[in-house]
Amino acid sequence: xxxxxxxxxxxxxxxxxxMRDRLNGNWASDVxxxxxxxxxxxxxxxxxxxxxxxxxxxxxxxxxxxxxxGAPVYRYRASTTPDTWxxxxxxxxxxxxxxxxxxxxxxxxxxxxxxxxxxxxxxxVRLNIDEATNSPVEINVIALLYNPRFGxxxxxxxxxx
Numbered sequence: 001x002x003x004x005x006x007x008x009x010x011x012x013x014x015x016x017x018x019m020r021d022r023l024n025g026n027w028a029s030d031v032x033x034x035x036x037x038x039x040x041x042x043x044x045x046x047x048x049x050x051x052x053x054x055x056x057x058x059x060x061x062x063x064x065x066x067x068x069x070g071a072p073v074y075r076y077r078a079s080t081t082p083d084t085w086x087x088x089x090x091x092x093x094x095x096x097x098x099x100x101x102x103x104x105x106x107x108x109x110x111x112x113x114x115x116x117x118x119x120x121x122x123x124x125v126r127l128n129i130d131e132a133t134n135s136p137v138e139i140n141v142i143a144l145l146y147n148p149r150f151g152x153x154x155x156x157x158x159x160x161x
Contacts, residue, residue: 009146010037014127021136023053029127029141031063034113038147042127044107044139046099051137053129055109056096059116060124070094071125072118074111080104101133113149 014029015022034040044055057071075088076097088110091097099107109127116125127141 008148009144012143012145014042014141014143015139020138021049021051022139023051023129023131023137024134026130027053027128028058029143031060031065031124031126032143032145033063034116034123034125034145036149037145038113038149039145040111040113040125041144041146042107042109043142043144044099044109044127044129045141046103046105046107047138047140048103049135049137050101050103050133051131051135052101052133053099053137053139054096054132055099055107056091056094056128056130057109057111058126058128059118059120059122060126061120061122062124065124065126068126069120069122070096071111071115073115074109076107076109078108079106096128096130098132099129101135103137 012032057074058068059071061067073090073092075090077086077088079085116122
């Protein structure tokens, strides 16, 4: 693995609580500060259960967040079999997209820092999943921040505090 890759990305584990029936009452990740990175991919692993969620990305004005707004555009793709991915699909609605109602699916949800900032200049983002089908589902979510804004090595400070 190249040294460049090891120094140019950061992984944030977002679902540290019990995963069982994770979407009950809806779920939102911690807010992530994108100051150091140009891109983020949220990886959603739907392990078991037949619950369904509506996935969206929310831009945030600070870590609290005091205000949120739906992202104007982002993209996702899904895998239903190991190492086989569907095409990237653009999402242009703040309501997001629906996950499948069967287990063993993985989703990648990507947004760029420019799309987060938009005309507001916001630097914060979070993943939001609203329960669409009231049935237990186990999910695990991580975020992969990559493409550093600056040429020097990225300072690996916390992006969620």
